[in-house]
Structures are given as structure tokens and as C-alpha cells.
Amino acid sequence: MTLQPAAVRRIAGRYPFGHSGDIADADAGIAPGEVVDVKAPGGQFVARGYFNPEGATPLRLLTWEREDIDLKFYRARVRSALKRRAGRILNTDALRVLHAEADGMPGVVADQFGAVLAVQLRNAGVERHRDLILKALREETGAACAYERSDTGERRREGLELKTGPLWGDLPERVTFHEDDLTLHFAPMEAQKTGFFLDQRDNRRLMRSLVTPGMGFLDVYSYTGGFSLHAARAGANSVAVDKDQTALAALEGAARTNGVQVGVRWGDALDVLAALEREKRSFGAAVLDPPTLAKRRDDVPRAKRIFTQGAAHALRMLTPEGHLLISTCAHYIRVDDLLDAARVAAAEADCDAEVVDVTYQPADHPHLLSVPESLYLKSILLRKQG
Numbered sequence: 041m042t043l044q045p046a047a048v049r050r051i052a053g054r055y056p057f058g059h060s061g062d063i064a065d066a067d068a069g070i071a072p073g074e075v076v077d078v079k080a081p082g083g084q085f086v087a088r089g090y091f092n093p094e095g096a097t098p099l100r101l102l103t104w105e106r107e108d109i110d111l112k113f114y115r116a117r118v119r120s121a122l123k124r125r126a127g128r129i130l131n132t133d134a135l136r137v138l139h140a141e142a143d144g145m146p147g148v149v150a151d152q153f154g155a156v157l158a159v160q161l162r163n164a165g166v167e168r169h170r171d172l173i174l175k176a177l178r179e180e181t182g183a184a185c186a187y188e189r190s191d192t193g194e195r196r197r198e199g200l201e202l203k204t205g206p207l208w209g210d211l212p213e214r215v216t217f218h219e220d221d222l223t224l225h226f227a228p229m230e231a232q233k234t235g236f237f238l239d240q241r242d243n244r245r246l247m248r249s250l251v252t253p254g255m256g257f258l259d260v261y262s263y264t265g266g267f268s269l270h271a272a273r274a275g276a277n278s279v280a281v282d283k284d285q286t287a288l289a290a291l292e293g294a295a296r297t298n299g300v301q302v303g304v305r306w307g308d309a310l311d312v313l314a315a316l317e318r319e320k321r322s323f324g325a326a327v328l329d330p331p332t333l334a335k336r337r338d339d340v341p342r343a344k345r346i347f348t349q350g351a352a353h354a355l356r357m358l359t360p361e362g363h364l365l366i367s368t369c370a371h372y373i374r375v376d377d378l379l380d381a382a383r384v385a386a387a388e389a390d391c392d393a394e395v396v397d398v399t400y401q402p403a404d405h406p407h408l409l410s411v412p413e414s415l416y417l418k419s420i421l422l423r424k425q426g
Contacts, residue, residue: 041063041065041066041067041070041076041077041078041079041091041099042063042064042065042066042078042079042080042081042083043058043062043063043064043078043079043080043081043086044061044062044063044064044081045064045080045081046062047061047062047063048080048081048086050062051078051086051087051101052080052086052087052104053410054101054104054410054411055101055410055411056089056100056101056102056141056146056410056411057097057099057100057101057141057146057413058078058089058097058098058099058100058101059097059098059099060098062099063098063099064081066091066093070091070093071168072092072093072094072095072164072168072198072199073090073091073092073163073164073165073166073167073168073169074090074091074165074168075088075089075090075091075102075109075165076088076089076090076091076099078099078101085106086104087101087102087103087104088101088102088103088104088105088106088107088109089101089102089103089146089165090102090146090147090163090164090165090166090168091165092163092164092165092198092199094198094199095163095164095197095198095199096197096198097163100141100146100147100163100165101146102144102146102165103144109169110172111172111175111176114145114169114172114173114175114176115176115179115180117138117143117144117145117176118137118138118145118176118177118180118181119180120143120144121137121138121139121143121144121145122137122180122181124143124403124406125137125403125404128403128404129402129403129404131219131220132217132218132219132220132241133153133154133217133218134151134152134153134154134217134218134219134224134236134238135151135152135238135404136149136150136151136152136238136239136404136405137150137151137152137157137177137181137404138150138177139404139405139406139414140162140414141408141411141413141414142405142406142407142408142411142414143406145166145173146163146165146166147161147162147163147165147166147194148160148161148162148166148173149162149234150177150181150234151234151235151236151238152181152183153215153216153217153235153236154215154216154217154218155183155184155185156183156184156185156186156187156211156212156215156217156228157177157178157181157183157185157186157187157207158186158187158188158189158215158228158234158235159174159177159186159187159188159189159190159207159234160188160189160190160192160233160234161173161188161190161195161203162190162192162194162195162198163194163195163198163200164198164199164200167195167198167200174186174207174208178208183209184209184210185206185207185208185209185210185211185212186206186207186208186209186211187204187205187206187207187211187228187229188203188204188205188206188207189204189228189233189234189235190202190203190204191203191204204229205229211228212228213227214226214227215227215228215235217236219241219244219266219270220245220270221273222269222270222273222294222298223294223297223298224236224264224266224269224294225290225293225294225297226264226290227290230286231264231287231290232263232284232287236264236266237263237266238402238404238405239369239401239402239405239417240266240267240329240367240417241402242399242402243267243327243365243367243399243419244266244267244270245270246365246397246399246421247267247270247271247325247327247363247365248270248271248273248274250324250325250363251271251274251275251276251324251325252274252275252276252324253274253275253276254275254276254277255271255275255276255277255323255324255325256276256277256279256321256322256323256324256325256359257271257272257276257277257278257279257323257324257325257326258278258279258281258316258321258323258325258326258327258354258357259271259278259279259280259281259326259327259329260281260309260312260313260326260327260328260329260330260350260354261281261282261309261328261329261330261331262280262281262282262287262288262291262304262327262329263282263284263287264287264290264291264294265278265280265287265288265291265294265295265302265304267280267327267329268280268291268295268302269291269294269295269298269300269302271325272295272298272300272301272302273298273300276324276325277301277303278300278301278302278303279302279303279304279305279316279321279323280302280303280304280305281304281305281307281309281312281313282304282306282309283306283307283308283309285306288304288306291304292304309330309350310346310349310350310353313350313353313354313357314353316353316357317353317356317357321357322357322358322359323354323357323358323359323362324358324359324362324363325358325362325363325364325365326354326357326358326362326363326364326365327364327365327367328347328350328351328354328364328365328366328367329365329366329367329419330346330347330350330368331369332369332370333346333347333368333370333373334368334370334372334373335370335372336372337372339370339372340372340373340377343368343370343373343377344373344377344380344381345381347366347368347377347378347381347382347385348381348382348384348385348388349385350385351364351366351381351382351385351386351389352384352385352386352388352389354385355385355386355389355391355393355422355424356389356391358424359424360424360425360426361423361424361425361426362423362424363396363421363422363423363424364382364393364421364422364423364424365419365420365421365422366378366381366382366419366420366422367417367418367419368417368418368419369416369417370416371412371413371415371416373418374418375398375418375420378418378419378420379395379420382420382422391424391425392424392425393422393423393424393425394422394423394425395420395421395422396421396422396423397420397421398418398419398420398421399418399419399420399421400415400417400418400419401415401416401417405417
């Protein structure tokens with residue numbers, strides 16, 4: 041396969057995606073997901089990767105060396121990912137083992153919860169090599185059992201069927217793990233994505249550090265309530281808001297397991313926020329952490345309006361010197377977009393706020409310079425001016 045001249049420098053610089061316009065020539069008959077050598081127009085070797093002529097992103101680069109893509113290769117990648125995480129993910133038995141392109145494994149996401157491994161295989165290349173990849177994960181992680189949640193839209197765009205279910209071992213109906221002094225759990229086949237949002241671990245701890253006993257704590261778009269549970273453990277009166285009834289039921293179960301109380305409010309987040317404001321509720325801290333609101337660049341203006349509406353409600357209910365964390369998991373939404381939305385929200389709430397901190401994803405969700413898309417989680421922490 042030969043690249044267009046304009047694409048050589050970018051891909052040689054370890055950017056792992058090749059789009060249709062980057063490809064000058066490809067041999068006929070390449071099967072979806074087959075490993076190909078990628079060359080410059082003069083025939084020089086550039087990289088090696090998966091090619092899917094029918095894929096939305098046809099080329100996904102694996103290596104910039106002439107090496108075999110075999111079990112040894114995949115084991116080395118998993119081993120390297122685990123080594124980078126060693127000593128950096130503390131006081132929990134759950135972590136992200138593979139973060140796709142950022143760990144040199146395009147299309148593979150793997151999260152480990154104690155002895156249980158959750159796996160997503162997202163493109164035709166990793167589907168073609170699924171047995172090798174799963175064997176490498178099993179050998180290197182030592183997970184006693186594993187399940188698959190390859191039910192993403194990316195697989196559809198690759199022309200693949202969605203797959204879910206056990207992979208090996210005796211999968212429990214409820215996966216249990218620990219984060220600090222909390223016992224958390226989820227049903228692996230009912231939960232969103234791989235089961236639990238490990239990427240907010242550091243932010244959960246940050247918000248917990250701001251809690252004082254008896255404080256009101258508002259967790260908007262709570263899902264299974266990781267923020268709420270941490271705050272409740274620190275003595276807050278937590279209220280969790282979500283429209284996923286299954287997730288709220290899981291939150292109530294986790295609260296009982298941990299001996300804490302969390303109030304739940306089911307419904308659309310903005311509607312519930314408006315209702316709480318009408319009830320004249322007040323909170324010392326709040327989190328606004330919606331699902332991905334911008335899957336394309338064109339979605340950003342609408343997403344900013346939602347952030348503004350939600351933040352304005354939250355700021356009006358915050359007590360003086362109260363804290364608000366606004367978070368996005370969308371690559372296309374920048375920190376500046378969050379700040380813009382918050383600035384408008386503060387004006388609507390007739391208050392001002394200090395930017396206390398800006399945070400990003402934790403160490404087990406690495407961000408590589410060569411892969412801008414690997415930076416996705418961004419959060420701003422505000423303190424309402426008294």
C-alpha cells in the first residue's frame with residue numbers, strides 16, 4: 041500500500057490513522073482487517089497496520105518497525121501497557137489495561153476489575169486477530185474470567201456484527217471491585233460500555249476531598265453514582281440525578297453495600313435541575329458530567345448550550361464558596377469550550393466563580409502527543425464567589 045505524499049510525514053510521525061484520502065494505491069483483494077505494509081511513494085517502508093477498504097478509517101497503524109504481528113507482538117504490547125501503569129494506580133483493584141491507540145493497540149479497550157477482565161474489540165483488524173489478542177490478554181493479566189462488550193457504533197462502521205458475552209472462566213452475575221474504602225459493583229451485561237467509568241477516579245477523589253460532613257452534594261448525570269458514593273462516605277448528603285433507572289438501582293444497591301445513603305432523582309438532567317431549583321435546594325458541591333454530547337465537531341455548539349444550562353442551574357443552587365466540577369468525555373469539546381459555557385452560566389446565575397483546577401484523564405488512560413484523539417476527558421473545577 042502506498043501513501044499520498046502529503047500523508048507520509050504525518051503517518052511516519054506515528055499518527056495511527058490513515059483516511060481514504062491518505063492512500064494513493066492499495067493492492068486489490070485485501071481482506072478487511074488484513075495486516076499490510078505502508079510505503080512512501082518512493083517505496084520506502086513507513087509502517088505496518090490493519091487495512092479495511094470498507095472502513096470509515098481504512099488504515100490503522102500498529103508499528104513503525106518491520107516486525108511480525110503475532111502473539112509475541114500482542115503479548116509485548118499488553119506487557120508494556122501494564123508496566124507503564126505499575127505503581128501509578130493506587131488504592132484500587134480496577135484499572136484500564138489497554139487504551140486503544142494510546143497503548144499501541146488500535147481498536148482494543150480492556151478494563152480489569154479484580155480478577156475479571158472486560159474487553160472491547162472495535163475494528164476489523166482486531167476482530168481478525170481476536171484469538172491472538174485474547175490469548176495475550178489472558179496470559180499477561182492473569183484474569184480468571186473475562187467478558188466482551190464489543191457493542192459499539194465503531195464496529196458497525198467497520199461492517200462488523202456486535203458481540204457481547206463471556207470469553208473465558210466463570211463470569212459472575214455481578215462484578216465487584218474496590219476504590220479506596222468503597223466496594224463497587226455492576227452487572228457486566230447490563231452496564232454501559234465496559235461496566236464502570238474508571239476514568240473519573242481522580243476526579244471522584246478530588247470532589248470527595250472538598251466535602252464536609254452534612255454538606256449537600258449534587259451528582260448530575262450520575263450513572264451508578266461513583267461521585268455520590270465517595271461524597272456520602274465523607275459525610276455529604278448526596279443527591280444523584282440520572283435517567284437510567286437500571287443505573288440508579290445499582291447505585292442504591294451500592295449505597296446499601298457501603299452503609300451510606302444517597303438520594304436519587306430519576307429523569308432528564310435539566311428538568312430535574314430546574315425542579316431542584318424550584319424546591320430551593322442548596323448544595324456545597326456539585327458535579328456536571330454528561331455522556332458524550334459531541335461525537336462530531338458540528339455537535340459542539342449544542343453541547344455548550346447544554347453545559348451552560350446545567351451549570352447555571354447548579355451555580356444558582358451552590359452555597360457561597362461551593363465547588364462545581366464540569367466534565368466532558370468528548371474529544372471535540374476543549375477546555376476553552378467548558379470555560380466559555382461556564383462563563384455564560386455564571387452570568388446567567390448572577391455570580392462569579394474562580395477556576396480552581398483543570399484536570400484530565402488518569403494515568404491508565406494515557407494521552408500520547410502523536411495521537412491527539414487520545415485526549416478526551418477534560419474537567420474544570422470552579423469555586424463560586426461568595
